[in-house]
Amino acid sequence: MKEKLLTLKEAASSIDDHSSVAIGGMSFHRAPMALVREMVKQTRKGLTLIGREEGLSFDLLIGSNCVKKALAAYIGFENLGLAPNFRKKVEKGEIKFEEHACQSIVTGLRAxxxxxxxxxxxxxxxxDVMGVHNGRDLRVIDSPFTGxxxxxxxxxxxxVTIIHAxxxxxxxxxxxxxxxxEDDLMVKAAKKVIVTAEEIVDTDDIRKHPEMTAIPHFMVDGVVKAPKGAYPCSCYCYYDADMDHFREYLDLCRKGALDGYIDKYVR
Amino acid sequence: MPEEYTLKELMVVRASKEIKDGEKVFIGTGLPMIAGMLAKYTHAPNCVIIFEAGTVDSKLLDLPASVGDPRCVYGASTCTGLFDIFSMLQDGKIDIGFLGGGQVDKYGNLNSTAIGEYRCPEVRFPGSGGACDMACLSKRVVIIMKHELRRFPAEVDYLTSPGWMDGPGGREKAGLVRGGPTTVITDLGVMKFDPSSKEMYLDSYYPGVSIEKIRENTGFDIDCSRAGETEKPHIEEIALLRNKIAPKGSLR
Structure with a gap:
């Protein structure tokens, strides 16, 4: 068996421009933010993002002009408000957005x-989530058994799917x-998978409790040691979400100062 | 002396009454979460609070910031993911869901997607999330909204989450197998839906709010003939909210 350890830099550069990338976690929780920041730093271009309930990961990539199309059920900051860059780019028609609901993302990945x-x-x-699709990804059918x-x-x-574990x-x-x-489904649905993890542990240790292993090794193409790799999102059992960081991001973006955020936290 | 109750506290107390003991409740971030916790601490100790991110029947000690918050895991009955939770919803195991949105019409159809022309909207909202799924598949839906004219139009700009569609038989015609909205709780009062016409009517107005004000802020004709004053929260409910469930002042 081959070790698949990569640096964040190597992992981000293995994601091709113009590819479709599913991003794990959700809004404030366990998104692979360290890898997302590295993608922004490397100025990936023309990506199609796939997600369900998304926040900073999508908004930062969209605001940094890495994205041509996004496919999600929700892009926002929950109780903190709307996603500033997503909103601006959609209202100006600068990115394509494919409207989904949670069920269609989860079901499509499952398929x-x-x-x-x-x-x-x-x-x-x-x-109208049906209507705007015009039969492209959602279509009414009759059950062959019950009608x-x-x-x-x-x-x-x-x-590519990227997750933080x-x-x-x-x-x-x-x-x-x-x-x-829906991280497990994102991984199993993808052609290529990169996992960033709080800890890289000995294989003999993780194999002592295989029932706790969500993803078998052969489905994973790259593994990155990334302590605090979800920050400012939470990572269960490791750290809580830093809500002040999200507020700072939103404040800066609303003032048109995304570059200031990028200078401080990304470059 | 502190206020007897705040507007948000009144809304939360009223929303909590929608949950019956033993029901399975699909809950989103914000006021519904606080209403769910209040119901569990008062009249519905056996209700099961379910968060779409994967946790079932959590023992919430502290108010989570979102449905995927690590706090939701504490003491839960099970911790799984979206696929399992949405399967429960599709299978008809969820009794009640809470929804909000940018616009609601007289049949309880909700828009949480965009205002204006869809392709180049005036305002782009976050999108459905699980709202469309919940509106289609839970046994009933309670809507929590700000009561403003622009949010209560005759017709929604975009129908994200189906209510009673175009009236009686609308959901059946669309092919939906169950569900529909029963109650709309706003910052002015409580609306319900007429069993035969499926149109929204005023059920009660908050103390100090006039029926006229509700009419002025509603973009369609609303029957107010059945309305009385909303019951005020009890001191025990307010004490629970302030001292146990939301002590950080999120309901001020």
Whole structure:
């Protein structure tokens, strides 16, 4: 077996411009922020971002002109307010946005993880989330068995998935503690996977409790040791979210000073 | 002397009453979370609070900042992920969900996506998140909104989360198998939906709020003939909110 340890720099440069990238975690929690910052630093271009309920990771990449298209159910800062760069770019028509809801992201990833072209759901009927898709990714179908009206969700297959986990061994056996979000599905749906982890542990140790390993090594292409790699997001059992950091980001962006944020925290 | 109660406290207390004991409750960040905790500490100790990020029946000691907060994991019955939680929702295991949004119309259809033309919007909101899913698939939905004219239009600019659609039979026609909104709680009063017309009507107005003010802030005709004054919160409820559930002053 081959060790897959990479530096943050190597991991970010292994993500091609114009590829589609699924980003794990959610809004304030366990997003792979150290790797996202490195992608901004390396000025990745033309990315298609895939996520579900997203905040700083998406907004920072969008504001830094790394993104041509985003696909998500939600981009915002929950109780702190709207996502300034996402909002600005969508209102000006500078990025493409594919409207989803949580269920379609999760179902599309699940389909890809299962090797299927689509999976049916019962959601979306009557919602304009269906309408704006024009049958591209969501389509009404009849159940072949019961005749019920269902919605088929096209499989979502990211070129690359990046997640942050609490623990991995050098080969990519990865343990996620606390809420899974949809990180497992993102990993299993993707063509290539990079895991950043708080700790890199001995493979014999992680294999003592294989039932706690969410992701087997062969699905992982790169492993990065990144302590505090989710900061300012929380990482369950390691640290809480730094809400003041998110407030500072929003304040700076609202003043049009994203560069100031980047100078302070990214470069 | 501190205030008898604040507007937000009144809203939270009223929202908590929507939860019945033993119900499975799908809860989002903000006021609904506080309402859920209050229900659990008062009339509904056996309600099961479910957060979409993966935790079921947490023992919340401190108010989480979001549904994916590490605080949600403490003492939970199980901790899983989106796929399991949305499967429960699709399977009809969730009794009640709380939703907010940018606009609501008289049938309880919600917009949390965009104001203006969708392709080049005047205001771009965060999007559905799980709202569309919850509106389609939970057994009933309670809406919490700010009561302003621009937020209560005759028709929503974009229908993110289906309410009663275009009236009686609308949901069935669309193919939805259950659900629909039952209550709208605002900063002025409480609205419900007529069982036959599915149109929103005023059920109660807060102490000190006039029916006229509610009409002025509603962009469609609203039946106010059935309305009475909203019951004030009890001192025990306010004490719980201030001393135990939200002691950091988030309801001031």
């Amino acid at each position: 890809s993880a299962m090797g299927l072209p689509f999976l049916p759901t019962r959601g979306f009927l009557g919602s 019920e009206k269902l919605v088929a969700v096209r499989a979502i297959e990211p070129d 609490q623990m991995s061994d050098p080969y990519g056996n990865t343990r996620i503690i606390g809420q899974m979000f």
